[in-house]
Amino acid sequence: xxxxxxxxxxxxxxxxxxxxxxxxxxxxxxxxxxxxxxxxxxxxxxxxxxxxxxxxxxxxxxxxxxxxxxxxxxxxxxxxxxxxxxxxxxxxxxxxxxxxxxxxxxxxxxxxxxxxxxxxxxxxxxxxxxxxxxxxxxxxxxxxxxxxxxxxxxxxxxxxxxxxxxxxxxxxxxxxxxxxxxxxxxxxxxxxxxxxxxxxxxxxxxxxxxxxxxxxxxxxxxxxxxxxxxxxxxxxxxxxxxxxxxxxxxxxxxxxxxxxxxxxxxxxxxxxxxxxxxxxxxxxxxxxxxxxxxxxxxxxxxxxxxxxxxxxxxxxxxxxxxxxxxxxxxxxxxxxxxxxxxxxxxxxxxxxxxxxxxxxxxxxxxxxxxxxxxxxxxxxx
Numbered sequence: 001x002x003x004x005x006x007x008x009x010x011x012x013x014x015x016x017x018x019x020x021x022x023x024x025x026x027x028x029x030x031x032x033x034x035x036x037x038x039x040x041x042x043x044x045x046x047x048x049x050x051x052x053x054x055x056x057x058x059x060x061x062x063x064x065x066x067x068x069x070x071x072x073x074x075x076x077x078x079x080x081x082x083x084x085x086x087x088x089x090x091x092x093x094x095x096x097x098x099x100x101x102x103x104x105x106x107x108x109x110x111x112x113x114x115x116x117x118x119x120x121x122x123x124x125x126x127x128x129x130x131x132x133x134x135x136x137x138x139x140x141x142x143x144x145x146x147x148x149x150x151x152x153x154x155x156x157x158x159x160x161x162x163x164x165x166x167x168x169x170x171x172x173x174x175x176x177x178x179x180x181x182x183x184x185x186x187x188x189x190x191x192x193x194x195x196x197x198x199x200x201x202x203x204x205x206x207x208x209x210x211x212x213x214x215x216x217x218x219x220x221x222x223x224x225x226x227x228x229x230x231x232x233x234x235x236x237x238x239x240x241x242x243x244x245x246x247x248x249x250x251x252x253x254x255x256x257x258x259x260x261x262x263x264x265x266x267x268x269x270x271x272x273x274x275x276x277x278x279x280x281x282x283x284x285x286x287x288x289x290x291x292x293x294x295x296x297x298x299x300x301x302x303x304x305x306x307x308x309x310x311x312x313x314x315x316x317x318x319x320x321x322x323x324x325x326x327x328x329x330x331x332x333x334x335x336x337x338x339x340x341x342x343x344x345x346x347x348x349x350x351x352x353x354x355x356x357x358x359x360x361x362x363x364x365x366x367x368x369x370x371x372x373x374x375x376x377x378x379x380x381x
Contacts, residue, residue: 001111001311002342003043004080007071010062012038013370020374023075025336025362026344027351034367036346040115040316043344046072046083047113047314048141049095049104057087066091074111076311083111109141112305112313116298116320123297124274124281124290131272138301139198142308146194153187156180157263165261173258185246188266189239196224198304199272205307206300213292213331220293221275227265291323299335312341319346321354333357 002023008014013035028036037053041060044052051060061068070085084096095102122130140147160180163173203222210220228245246265250257253264274281274297276289285293305313315336321329336343337358345354351364364375 001074001076001314003046003072003314004075005071005073006043006046007069008042009069010065011042011060011068011070012062014038014042015062015370017370017372019365019372021342021344022361022363023342025358026342026365027354027362028344028346028365028367028372029349029351030367032348035370035372036348036367037117037318038370039367039372040117040318040344040346042070043072043314044113044115044316046070046085047111048108048137049085049093052115052117053119057093058091061087081111083107105140105147108147109144109309112141112309112311113316114298114301114305114313115316115318116295117316117318120294120298121287121290123294124285128269128271131274132268132270135195135199135272138202139194142198142304143194146191149187149190149194153184153191153267156183156187157266157268160184160263161261164257164263170258181247181250184263184266185243185250189242189246191267192224192226192228192242192270193239195267195270199224201304202297202300204300205303206296209299209303209335210292210296212335213296213328215327215331218277218289218292220296221273221278222297223273223275225271225273226267227269288323288325292328295320295332302339302341306341312339315339315341315343317343317345319348321345321347329353330357 003021004023006017006019006021008017028039030036041051041053045060051057054060058066067089068087070083072083074081074083082096082098084094084099086094086096088094093104095104095106097107123134136146136150140150160177163176163180166173168176199222206222207220210218228242228249249265257264274293276285276293279285281290281293302313302315320332324332333354345351347354355362355364366373366375
């Protein structure tokens with residue numbers, strides 16, 4: 001699968017732009033502030049229907065307007081799909097696939113894309129909510145039913161918290177909580193199992209890349225930390241055992257929950273621990289180690305999408321080479337050369353060094369004040 005064409009109207013600093021891409025490798029360069037990251041953001045938004053930089057759709061519209069349009073053609077073997085995302089002046093998001101209207105996130109796994117940007121270091125640096133958001137997104141794209149389970153769980157959690165906060169009698173609260181306890185445990189257990197499965201698969205795919213990038217001098221670990229204290233590995237535990245423990249802990253926390261008006265057990269409080277050489281990366285890793293670890297996780301996603309979806313995702317790398325030494329740059333290029341999927345790389349400098357390492361068809365695209373222009377394409381060598 002690859003993105004062959006992209007059209008932008010009033011997206012960030014792009015007023016009207018049409019551009020064709022190389023099916024293998026696209027090097028996007030230009031000085032800072034010209035719109036390189038905006039271009040990657042438009043591709044990501046077209047695929048996932050959300051931005052990796054903001055939660056507000058209106059932020060993506062041109063500064064002088066309140067609407068934007070993104071169109072793209074994805075080629076899949078002998079056929080192609082046209083995707084269209086139109087954010088209108090009244091704040092509505094209209095989505096179409098081959099001119100047929102569709103719902104937001106309905107195609108979240110059909111046109112997979114993996115992004116690595118400087119802000120992704122927050123996956124390690126920030127608190128648990130960032131890592132929960134990450135695993136929720138990846139599980140939603142990799143497990144067919146996960147997004148529905150997550151939305152249902154969030155509705156149950158909201159209703160349960162409402163009851164806990166409500167100023168009604170103790171016994172009345174206990175009766176009202178019973179069906180919501182059952183729903184919370186059932187959905188929460190499914191979410192935990194899906195998350196653990198995705199994380200275990202991601203660990204298997206990310207570890208070899210990290211090993212390659214660090215020249216086998218460091219080790220990466222990814223562990224799911226549940227607030228359900230169960231002996232043993234969660235991936236090896238029976239579903240019924242998890243549910244039983246979940247119910248038990250809800251009962252143990254009942255008085256505290258009633259006092260605080262909050263649900264104190266469940267996957268909405270869980271965490272992912274990222275470790276390097278056995279130590280918590282958030283506390284002990286250097287900037288370079290963090291960058292390598294996050295990139296390994298993202299390249300692990302690439303392998304996982306390819307394995308589960310049957311085709312390679314688009315790879316978007318925003319300013320990835322600027323903080324890597326020459327050895328790690330060469331290791332990354334070596335990995336990308338072997339990947340059959342389409343890749344987009346941004347750089348602030350002339351891409352001569354990247355081109356010298358790359359032996360693959362590629363296009364060179366210059367960005368200048370929200371305008372993209374092809375410098376040249378190179379055929380296979």
